Amino acid sequence: xxxxxxxxxxxxxxxxxxxxxxxxxxxxxxxxxxxxxxxxxxxxxxxxxxxxxxxxxxxxxxxxxxxxxxxxxxxxxxxxxxxxxxxxxxxxxxxxxxxxxxxxxxxxxxxxxxxxxxxxxxxxxxxxxxxxxxxxxxxxxxxxxxxxxxxxxxxxxxxxxxxxxxxxxxxxxxxxxxxxxxxxxxxxxxxxxxxxxxxxxxxxxxxxxxxxxxxxxxxxxxxxxxxxxxxxxxxxxxxxxxxxxxxxxxxxxxxxxxxxxxxxxxxxxxxxxxxxxxxxxxxxxxxxxxxxxxxxxxxxxxxxxxxxxxxxxxxxxxxxxxxxxxxxxxxxxxxxxxxxxxxxxxxxxxxxxxxxxxxxxxx
Amino acid sequence: xxxxxxxxxxxxxxxxxxxxxxxxxxxxxxxxxxxxxxxxxxxxxxxxxxxxxxxxxxxxxxxxxxxxxxxxxxxxxxxxxxxxxxxxxxxxxxxxxxxxxxxxxxxxxxxxxxxxxxxxxxxxxxxxxxxxxxxxxxxxxxxxxxxxxxxxxxxxxxxxxxxxxxxxxxxxxxxxxxxxxxxxxxxxxxxxxxxxxxxxxxxxxxxxxxxxxxxxxxxxxxxxxxxxxxxxxxxxxxxxxxxxxxxxxxxxxxxxxxxxxxxxxxxxxxxxxxxxxxxxxxxxxxxxxxxxxxxxxxxxxxxxxxxxxxxxxxxxxxxxxxxxx
Numbered sequence: 001x002x003x004x005x006x007x008x009x010x011x012x013x014x015x016x017x018x019x020x021x022x023x024x025x026x027x028x029x030x031x032x033x034x035x036x037x038x039x040x041x042x043x044x045x046x047x048x049x050x051x052x053x054x055x056x057x058x059x060x061x062x063x064x065x066x067x068x069x070x071x072x073x074x075x076x077x078x079x080x081x082x083x084x085x086x087x088x089x090x091x092x093x094x095x096x097x098x099x100x101x102x103x104x105x106x107x108x109x110x111x112x113x114x115x116x117x118x119x120x121x122x123x124x125x126x127x128x129x130x131x132x133x134x135x136x137x138x139x140x141x142x143x144x145x146x147x148x149x150x151x152x153x154x155x156x157x158x159x160x161x162x163x164x165x166x167x168x169x170x171x172x173x174x175x176x177x178x179x180x181x182x183x184x185x186x187x188x189x190x191x192x193x194x195x196x197x198x199x200x201x202x203x204x205x206x207x208x209x210x211x212x213x214x215x216x217x218x219x220x221x222x223x224x225x226x227x228x229x230x231x232x233x234x235x236x237x238x239x240x241x242x243x244x245x246x247x248x249x250x251x252x253x254x255x256x257x258x259x260x261x262x263x264x265x266x267x268x269x270x271x272x273x274x275x276x277x278x279x280x281x282x283x284x285x286x287x288x289x290x291x292x293x294x295x296x297x298x299x300x301x302x303x304x305x306x307x308x309x310x311x312x313x314x315x316x317x318x319x320x321x322x323x324x325x326x327x328x329x330x331x332x333x334x335x336x337x338x339x340x341x342x343x344x345x346x347x348x349x350x351x352x353x354x355x356x357x358x359x360x361x362x363x
Numbered sequence: 364x365x366x367x368x369x370x371x372x373x374x375x376x377x378x379x380x381x382x383x384x385x386x387x388x389x390x391x392x393x394x395x396x397x398x399x400x401x402x403x404x405x406x407x408x409x410x411x412x413x414x415x416x417x418x419x420x421x422x423x424x425x426x427x428x429x430x431x432x433x434x435x436x437x438x439x440x441x442x443x444x445x446x447x448x449x450x451x452x453x454x455x456x457x458x459x460x461x462x463x464x465x466x467x468x469x470x471x472x473x474x475x476x477x478x479x480x481x482x483x484x485x486x487x488x489x490x491x492x493x494x495x496x497x498x499x500x501x502x503x504x505x506x507x508x509x510x511x512x513x514x515x516x517x518x519x520x521x522x523x524x525x526x527x528x529x530x531x532x533x534x535x536x537x538x539x540x541x542x543x544x545x546x547x548x549x550x551x552x553x554x555x556x557x558x559x560x561x562x563x564x565x566x567x568x569x570x571x572x573x574x575x576x577x578x579x580x581x582x583x584x585x586x587x588x589x590x591x592x593x594x595x596x597x598x599x600x601x602x603x604x605x606x607x608x609x610x611x612x613x614x615x616x617x618x619x620x621x622x623x624x625x626x627x628x629x630x631x632x633x634x635x636x637x638x639x640x641x642x643x644x645x646x647x648x649x650x651x652x653x654x655x656x657x658x659x660x661x662x663x664x665x666x667x668x669x670x671x672x673x674x675x676x677x678x679x680x681x682x683x684x685x686x687x688x
Contacts, residue, residue, distance in 0.1 A: 053512075055503065055608040060512025185661070214660050219613055220603065225413045225647075229654035232406040233398060247609075254603050257527065258412055258534070259405075275514055275605060 043075045045308060046100040047301050050080040050089060050108040056247075057273045058293050059109070062133075065297020066107055069348060073305065082111040090118050102126035105308060107300030109133040113188070116140055124148040129304035133296060135188065138361050142322040146315045150304040152323045153296055154359055157189045157270075160289045160328040161196025161244070164268045167332045168240045169200070169208050171266035171286035176239030177211040179230045181248045183218045190215070193244040193270060195362075211237060216248045223251030231259055241267040246276040246288055253284055272331060280336045287332035292344045295354060296326055302348045312351070320358035327354045382677040383626045383641040390645065390670075394652035401655055408534065414647045415536040416602065420595040420618045421625075421639040422547035423477070423588030428622055430584060431564040431631025432484070432491035437592055437618055439502025440476045441611035444469040444596030446506040446515065449606025453519035456510075462521050470593035476502060477589015481582035499615075506608040514607040517600060526601035536598050543594060547636040550587065560584055564631030621646045624674045645674060 049066035051059040063079045070077030078096065082089030089111045097104050106123060108130060110116045116136035123130040124145050132152045142149040168178065180197055183190030194213070201208050211234050216222040223243065230238060241256070243249035249269030256262045263284045269276050272290025279285035307314040314322070331339045347353060395401040420437055427434040450457045451465030461468070476498060484494040517523060528535040551557040559580045562570040571577055595614075600606045625642020627634025649670060653663045 053507070055507040055512055057512055057514060057607075063512075212654070212657070214654060220610070221613055224602070225650055226654055228409040228413060229651045232400050232403065232409060232651070233655045233657075235400075250603065250605070259409075273514065275516060278516065 061293040062297040065294035069298035097126040104128035131300040157192025158196040161193035165200035167287035168268040172239040180242040182215040220251035223248035227252040227255035246271040289328040323359040324355040398655040415540040423591030425639040436495040436499035438611040439499030440592035441596040442506040443502040444593040445600040446606040452522040473593015474590040478586040481585030
């Protein structure tokens with residue numbers, strides 16, 4: 001009895017600390033996860049996009065894509081931000097399922113792969129529909145949760161990274177040493193992009209060498225400091241910088257600028273943020289890959305909505321419509337003008353128009 | 364001010380005071396043995412460049428920690444002031460083009476947030492840990508709301524000169540950081556405020572009995588710290604040529620680490636802003652050195668963690684600590 005009591009106390013202490021931190025996290029959240037203004041309701045379904053935070057450009061566009069689609073059908077729409085906290089992500093979704101009585105269409109970029117399973121199970125239990133993005137366990141498939149788990153969308157990091165690495169090689173003449181900044185080591189996109197880079201280097205038959213690879217954890221500042229150190233270590237051996245995302249690429253670019261090398265040593269990134277596109281125009285970036293998050297943000301709702309309203313029967317769709325890659329657009333010096341003049345369009349009736357094949361599992 | 368325990372002898376006390384410097388020198392020697400490029404002028408400038416912003420942030424954080432409090436709002440204040448200054452100079456979103464006049468405004472906003480920290484902490488009697496965490500989150504939240512997740516690009520060359528400009532071959536940001544250190548040093552050594560904050564950090568009850576206006580001092584110090592963070596936000600915006608809500612990511616941890624590694628005790632009352640400057644250099648040289656030595660990235664974090672513990676263990680005089688918490 002006595003020992004049981006102690007245990008309870010301990011659990012409480014732990015819970016308290018966690019609760020406090022969670023409460024504090026919520027403080028920061030109210031500024032960012034404001035619900036979109038409700039508009040004339042023409043459907044009984046509530047639509048929601050869930051993502052890490054609207055503080056980064058990719059997720060801000062992802063949220064906008066969801067809002068755009070909801071507006072086009074006159075549905076209530078909400079943005080949920082996990083703020084990097086899996087527990088908060090899941091409990092927000094649970095609350096919304098309860099509030100809508102299960103009449104929820106959810107487009108979620110789970111904070112972490114294991115979260116996807118919990119979210120899918122909750123949505124199935126409540127009778128809603130869900131599409132997941134980027135992160136999910138390899139053995140979790142939409143067809144195992146028919147019809148509620150509608151689809152999983154992702155982008156294939158390997159060929160995109162390989163393509164953008166080739167843009168980099170082209171920019172410095174295809175011969176010499178490069179340095180590479182990677183993402184958080186355990187992230188699937190970070191692993192895929194590194195693999196793509198390795199493939200591209202291998203195909204040059206030794207003409208391009210990887211001087212050093214450092215993970216900068218998707219962080220601009222870290223990328224800045226590492227790039228500075230590389231300039232000391234390798235000097236003018238560095239012919240180009242490969243960054244696994246544009247944020248780190250911008251950090252590298254500013255480090256090059258501090259050393260009078262901006263525009264002389266080309267940089268490539270991935271994500272297609274505005275700053276990178278501008279840097280391409282200025283001749284400082286050799287390229288980036290645009291993911292079109294407006295499309296993923298909208299289509300992750302449009303597909304389940306089409307099923308919910310009887311336009312399609314998702315259980316009868318082939319597997320490449322259930323787990324598929326979107327299209328990354330390579331933006332380089334040659335294509336940047338075209339990309340800016342003709343921004344990618346979203347056609348909500350063409351549900352799989354931009355899908356490029358069924359997802360491959362590599363491990 | 365820095366009493367040395369008699370039983371330990373002056374020699375040991377003396378050695379501890381210099382421990383951070385010894386650690387820094389040892390690191391420099393070790394790294395230059397592996398890679399001669401470390402000792403080049405070019406790398407020296409790069410190290411200064413990497414150290415400038417952390418040093419400015421540390422000036423504020425040191426004061427807070429000397430008082431025995433903690434400030435977790437650094438990232439929030441830096442994010443908000445960086446976004447505000449970016450929007451006030453020539454940029455691609457807002458019509459303002461105040462150029463360098465935007466700097467005092469942003470720094471003042473930092474000061475206001477610091478004061479808010481202080482007032483909430485004192486008047487509501489909430490621990491600084493929670494108050495500053497909340498204000499910090501609010502700062503990032505407001506910065507996010509202002510920009511809606513986008514990035515504002517700065518196109519004002521005068522403003523960017525604050526980071527990119529060179530005077531006597533030394534980057535402007537480094538000169539600004541040097542001035543910040545001088546100001547912080549004067550506050551610490553030559554003002555009543557400086558003496559009071561040591562008194563509060565050492566023993567608040569005694570300080571109260573001695574008639575020191577504890578609450579006013581605490582609020583004021585939080586305000587001053589906010590000014591330094593605001594300046595840090597300005598420099599961050601000038602360095603990256605842009606402002607966004609995530610610009611300060613990772614700053615908090617680096618700053619607190621540097622303060623502690625420099626030998627300022629989290630328990631308060633022991634340390635100085637000069638210690639923190641050394642602390643920043645230990646952290647910056649270590650990060651630079653691990654890349655120069657070609658240490659496996661997977662091993663780097665572990666090495667960093669171990670060396671930081673070692674540096675703290677050497678620098679901190681635990682003989683006067685009754686309890687370790």
